[in-house]
Amino acid sequence: MRTAYSVETVRAAERELMARLPEGALMQRAAAGLAAVCTRLLTRRRGRVYGARVVLLAGPGDNGGDALYAGARLARRGAGVTAVPMDPQRLHPGGLAALLAAGGRLAQEVPRRADLVVDGLLGIGGRGGLRPAAAALAGQIPPGVPVVAVDLPSGVDADTGEVAGPAVRADVTVTFGAYKPGLLVDPGASLAGAVHLVDIGLELPPAQTQALQHADVAALLPAPTATSDKYRRGVVGILAGSRQYPGAAVLAVAGALRGGAGAVRYVGPAAEAVLARYPETLIGPGRVQAWVAGPGLGEGRAGEVADLLAQDVPVLVDADGLRGLDPELLRTRSAPTLLTPHAGEAAALLEVPRESVEAGRLSAAAALARRYGATVLLKGSTTLIASGGGPVRVNPTGTAWLATAGSGDVLSGLAGSLLAAGLSGPDAGAVAAYLHGLAARHAAGSAPGTPILAHEVAEALPKAWHEVHSR
Numbered sequence: 001m002r003t004a005y006s007v008e009t010v011r012a013a014e015r016e017l018m019a020r021l022p023e024g025a026l027m028q029r030a031a032a033g034l035a036a037v038c039t040r041l042l043t044r045r046r047g048r049v050y051g052a053r054v055v056l057l058a059g060p061g062d063n064g065g066d067a068l069y070a071g072a073r074l075a076r077r078g079a080g081v082t083a084v085p086m087d088p089q090r091l092h093p094g095g096l097a098a099l100l101a102a103g104g105r106l107a108q109e110v111p112r113r114a115d116l117v118v119d120g121l122l123g124i125g126g127r128g129g130l131r132p133a134a135a136a137l138a139g140q141i142p143p144g145v146p147v148v149a150v151d152l153p154s155g156v157d158a159d160t161g162e163v164a165g166p167a168v169r170a171d172v173t174v175t176f177g178a179y180k181p182g183l184l185v186d187p188g189a190s191l192a193g194a195v196h197l198v199d200i201g202l203e204l205p206p207a208q209t210q211a212l213q214h215a216d217v218a219a220l221l222p223a224p225t226a227t228s229d230k231y232r233r234g235v236v237g238i239l240a241g242s243r244q245y246p247g248a249a250v251l252a253v254a255g256a257l258r259g260g261a262g263a264v265r266y267v268g269p270a271a272e273a274v275l276a277r278y279p280e281t282l283i284g285p286g287r288v289q290a291w292v293a294g295p296g297l298g299e300g301r302a303g304e305v306a307d308l309l310a311q312d313v314p315v316l317v318d319a320d321g322l323r324g325l326d327p328e329l330l331r332t333r334s335a336p337t338l339l340t341p342h343a344g345e346a347a348a349l350l351e352v353p354r355e356s357v358e359a360g361r362l363s364a365a366a367a368l369a370r371r372y373g374a375t376v377l378l379k380g381s382t383t384l385i386a387s388g389g390g391p392v393r394v395n396p397t398g399t400a401w402l403a404t405a406g407s408g409d410v411l412s413g414l415a416g417s418l419l420a421a422g423l424s425g426p427d428a429g430a431v432a433a434y435l436h437g438l439a440a441r442h443a444a445g446s447a448p449g450t451p452i453l454a455h456e457v458a459e460a461l462p463k464a465w466h467e468v469h470s471r
């Protein structure tokens, strides 16, 4: 499990720890961790640190300080280290003195030849888009040279992952004390490369943001035992599809069949299409351990969704089922509810413009969860799972090729199946998003660079399932 903390929380923990340590001790811990990662990279790339050409992009704050002190450590091991300041009048004085004493030098332009670039322009003190001086240095990074970002890639908002304008694209990010949400949430996450966490001794409260890893998902996936039968494994009911959108029913059933429930029951007018593709589906009303309501229902079906919500079993509501959903009705339920909107549907539920959901995904997901007393899985480039009070889960898998019609239907069937198998709302949402994203990568990998289809994502779910168990 990866956990992430807001800038405010990290700063508070830093203050508390700094009060108990000699001045500068934390920065030395950070610089030592940063230098160690740079050393490993250089050694892997060219056999040794001695003689390596290291360029430091040095910002005006402590992020620049970390880079300068780490540069001093590398210079002491024989690297040729050049610091390029964003503003020559504002460089961390201690860091600069250490670098110069170790034989490092200053330059105004980024040298064209380098073995490693260290991005120490901005860390958690960065605000808004890179200002011109910072953007200019970021733009001078020579192509093909590995980039190590200090704490986070400059230009990425630490709390949200938002990127306003140019930003550094790192191969590796060395982050201090704790992951920041911006390293897990896109677009920031996709600029961070491989993230290394350096422990600097911060004492942190329970996590505010989490990202599951393979092992977490493997531990949550249902597995039949000797005493299992199809009913004990859980039956998931799917209320989906219409004469106009029969395919949504087929895709939701496809996701559900691959999700670990013992049986899938379909209710709705697309039974023929469902059976033609998946003869293993049960048809018609009956007992279920969880419902999926909404994909492809079309208009005028709110009453059917409300009837399911009146039952005391977990219900996932997606797509057309989300229209006009009554917060009061949901709040009176005692069984779990999982809502799976995309940004447009979330905006309608919150009665705000779509852009404001897209610009502030973390807060939108949390606000929806509070308002509806439900778990909310907000789909998009980084899928988020929020539930009242608990940490927000950030899904680390996926690919932009998932933005294709019907892939959300597969996801809701899959998540519903996991609910029926007994997972909690947040676990079912997070595990489903994780497998769905991995399956999409497998589907995309079979013909790299070409579009994928929603049913291929469902078909690749066994590969995703196998992958999380095999690492």
Ligand SMILES: NC(=O)C1=CN([C@@H]2O[C@H](COP(=O)(O)OP(=O)(O)OC[C@H]3O[C@@H](n4cnc5c(N)ncnc54)[C@H](OP(=O)(O)O)[C@@H]3O)[C@@H](O)[C@H]2O)[C@@H](O)CC1
Residues within 6 Å of the ligand: 014, 018, 026, 027, 028, 030, 031, 059, 060, 061, 062, 063, 064, 066, 121, 122, 123, 124, 125, 126, 127, 128, 129, 130, 131, 134, 150, 151, 152, 176, 200
């Ligand atoms: N505290 C600790 O114990 C530890 C902290 N550590 C390290 O400190 C880092 C935080 O350091 P920090 O607080 O000095 O902020 P930092 O990220 O260097 O940036 C602030 C400077 O950037 C400027 N600036 C802002 N936005 C900008 C923009 N868009 N474009 C251009 N410039 C912009 C801003 O300018 P101003 O707004 O003041 O004009 C200010 O001068 C943290 O990420 C970690 O690396 C570690 O050593 C571990 C111990």
Ligand SMILES: Nc1ncnc2c1ncn2[C@@H]1O[C@H](COP(=O)(O)OP(=O)(O)O)[C@@H](O)[C@H]1O
Residues within 6 Å of the ligand: 319, 342, 378, 379, 380, 381, 382, 383, 398, 399, 400, 401, 402, 403, 404, 405, 406, 407, 408, 409, 410, 411, 436
């Ligand atoms: N840019 C993107 N990057 C990664 N995943 C995306 C992106 N855009 C959409 N997705 C994913 O694709 C799926 C689309 O679901 P949805 O919008 O409900 O489509 P549909 O209703 O056609 O099934 C979701 O799982 C969502 O998280």
Ligand SMILES: [K+]
Residues within 6 Å of the ligand: 063, 119, 120, 121, 122, 123, 149, 150, 151, 152, 153, 154
């Ligand atoms: K940085």
